[in-house]
Amino acid sequence: MARPRSVSKEDSLELALQLFWERGYDLTSIADLSAAIGVGPSSLYNSFGSKENLFRLAIERYLSTHAAPTLGRLDDKDAGTAVEYARGLLREAAKLYTSKGFPRGCAMFEGAGSGPPEQSPACAMTHAIKRDLNKTIRKRLDAYSRSGEMLSASSKVLAAFLLGSMRGLSQLACDGANRTELMGVADHAAQSLTGP
């Protein structure tokens, strides 16, 4: 029994996400968001509290929608061999980073600076997520090792390599590499997990 919001929270978050995705946290101002969403700044603050919180919610939306297929590959337990697991993960990432109608690269990697957690609020929140990604990949590789598969390096090194590859793919996408090129890089990186 009150005035209804002119734009739904979901719609607002999706529009905010796309701005953060394209320009990053620092270069996206409240005025930009306000104009893109079509509501005044006061409505944004009434709904989301702060720019930092809006970013957090936008990234959460990103992870649970756009990035869901990629995250699903992260702990895909039916991926076949380790190489096939890595290929599935990196190809899915490459696909996400070159989706038509959306900004290039990864919204989380590129949306916040890549600095240490204390550099900015946005860095702090994405830093924790990246740690989780690394941990998840490493667990999956450890499982391959335990089941007897020979890998080309330790799970620690390979987890860092795969996460680094995802970030490299994101940056290549930002710089204009097309999907075909990214898929080639993804395939090559995945293939490198082959044991001796």
Next chain:
Amino acid sequence: MARPRSVSKEDSLELALQLFWERGYDLTSIADLSAAIGVGPSSLYNSFGSKENLFRLAIERYLSTHAAPTLGRLDDKDAGTAVEYARGLLREAAKLYTSKGFPRGCAMFEGAGSGPPEQSPACAMTHAIKRDLNKTIRKRLDAYSRSGEMLSASSKVLAAFLLGSMRGLSQLACDGANRTELMGVADHAAQSLTGP
């Protein structure tokens, strides 16, 4: 026959570089630079003209000093096999990205946003450099191909992979990975160039 500058241009550029390196172009303000260098803003503008130009000169200094060993590996024609070439390049980069007493990661990759050239002045200048890096790597790989060495993929894919690996290493360094870990990733990535 005029008043001498209180801080040399070289010293100013080195200090400016380290700030841009650590915080990036956008998050480094003229006031920050002024305080770190120990001169007023007017001196900075008198010496360098604009923030954009100061950044350009700082990055040029970075490339010609700190990054010189890494750039030297880029077209090292006495590197042995392609795998050895890649290993030399990536290990030198890993070393640069974890130098004691300097910010983590690559000043050029992390100092400017990773967006398209039109996103910001800083992006525009680094974009051109990245294109050159790719081209140089590819030429080197083509030379290996022409001399009969079998590679694991096309020079186009491998050049993108190697540049992507450098950027991945830089980001891992920014997130706190230590030198040993980066060296492991570098070795692994280089090893992947082995022909079939």
Next chain:
DNA sequence: CGTCAATTGGAGCGATGACTACAAAACGAC
């Protein structure tokens, strides 16, 4: 219709952004 609750647009807050105007200061040349 009147009431209450939530949202809205707009105006404006203090802080900070890049940048500049200007006069005092510091040298070499004379």
Next chain:
DNA sequence: GTCGTTTTGTAGTCATCGCTCCAATTGACG
């Protein structure tokens, strides 16, 4: 010492930042 040249610090320009205050608006409910 005086002059000319360049650098210096200070103060201030206008724009924009994240954010807030407030009165007007919009509905469902009685």
